[in-house]
Amino acid sequence: MSLGIDIGGTFVKFTDGERNWKEKTPESTEELLNLISEAVIREKARRVGIVVAGLVDVKRGVVTDSPNLKFLKDLPLKSEIERRTASTVSIVNDATAAAYGEYSLGVGRGSSLFICLTLGTGLGGGAVIDGKPLLGASGSAMEVGHMVVEKGGWLCHCGRRGCLEAYVSSYGLERFYHMETGESISSFKVxxxxxxxEKAALRALSEMASYLSLGLMNLLHLFNPDIVALSGGIPTHYPELLEKVERKTKEIAFPQPARDFSLKLARLGEFSGAVGALLIARNQLVY
Ligand SMILES: [Zn+2]
Incomplete structure (x- = not known):
């Protein structure tokens, strides 16, 4: 039996491949470790994949940094769960797991170079190359949101300036709308x-879309992907974004990688990270 677990800012999501369920994210390390260990023991899981939003060191099994769950910083999550249960634990970044989930069961099936971007509160990225999730030396590859696209540009949540995420995220969209109208409303309202x-809202989305196309162009030039998927709250609620972004990206990129790629809406929804974690653990793709 395997279990996939996605530790998010609001919910901890679980999947055993057949059933999906979620529980509210606890506010302390101890409660979180208890919640996870109890589920692992109850489900008699031998292999467990855990994903966290943020930087994880897959070799050491440590959460290096998680901006939305500060108490996780430097937590040796792998050894803590393994010590409390009889399972083998793999720890992965959430966007990498979501990419692997979409590659295995969603819109990325059959792709030789698949990229999945998660566009919501932030901008996450993951890639699957020839069937394997791209991890890099220690698991922090594909931080697409923190590619700098404007020197000295808008401030990003990571503290740098001009990151793609500062423009392409819920807070980026809210800022574009504020520039248009002087009004501060949520991205969902936009x-x-x-x-x-509404013209101002359409212009704000179009500004965000042009930055997303720029980011995608960079990815096309670096990776020559055949499928790029968009997941997360913004594309799910506004799928009209996809056609516009795909067309614009094809206009500005080199013709060959432009010809070969298509942009698709991800299919697995909010459990994509947990599903990816389950499959990564089951297939023993990470230490
Ligand atoms: Zn950043």
Missing amino acids: IERAKKG
Whole structure:
């Protein structure tokens, strides 16, 4: 039996491959370790994949940094869970796991070079190359959101300036809308207004889309992917974004990688990270 677990800012999501369920994320390390260990023991899981939003060191099994769950910083999650249960634990970044989930069971099936971007509160990225998740030396590859696209540009949540995420994320979209109108509203409100045809909301989305196309162009030039998937709250609620971004990216990129790629909406929804974690653990792709 294997178990996939996705530790998010609001919910901890679980999947055993057949059933998906979620529980509210506890506010301390001890409670979180208890919640996870109890599920692992109850489900008699031997292999466990755990994903965390943030930087993880897959070799050491440590959460290096998690901006939304500060108490996880430097937590040796792998050894802590293994010590409390009889399981083997793999720790992966959430966007990498989501990419592997979409590659295995979603829109990335059959792809030779698959990239999945998660566009919501932040901008995450993961890649699957010839069937294997791209981890890099220690698991922090594909931090697409923190590619700098403007020197000295907008401030990103990571502390740098001009990161792609500062423009392509819920807070980026909110900022574009604020520049248009002077009004501060949530990204979901911006999308709602765009759907009703409000010009300022449509312009804000179009600004965000042009930065996303720039980021995608860079990815096309680096990786020559055949499929790029978009997942997360923004593309799910505003799928109209995809056609526009795909067209714009094809206009500005080199013709060959532009010809070979297509942009698709991810299919697995909010459990994609947990599903990817389950499959990564089951297939023993990470230490
Ligand atoms: Zn950044």
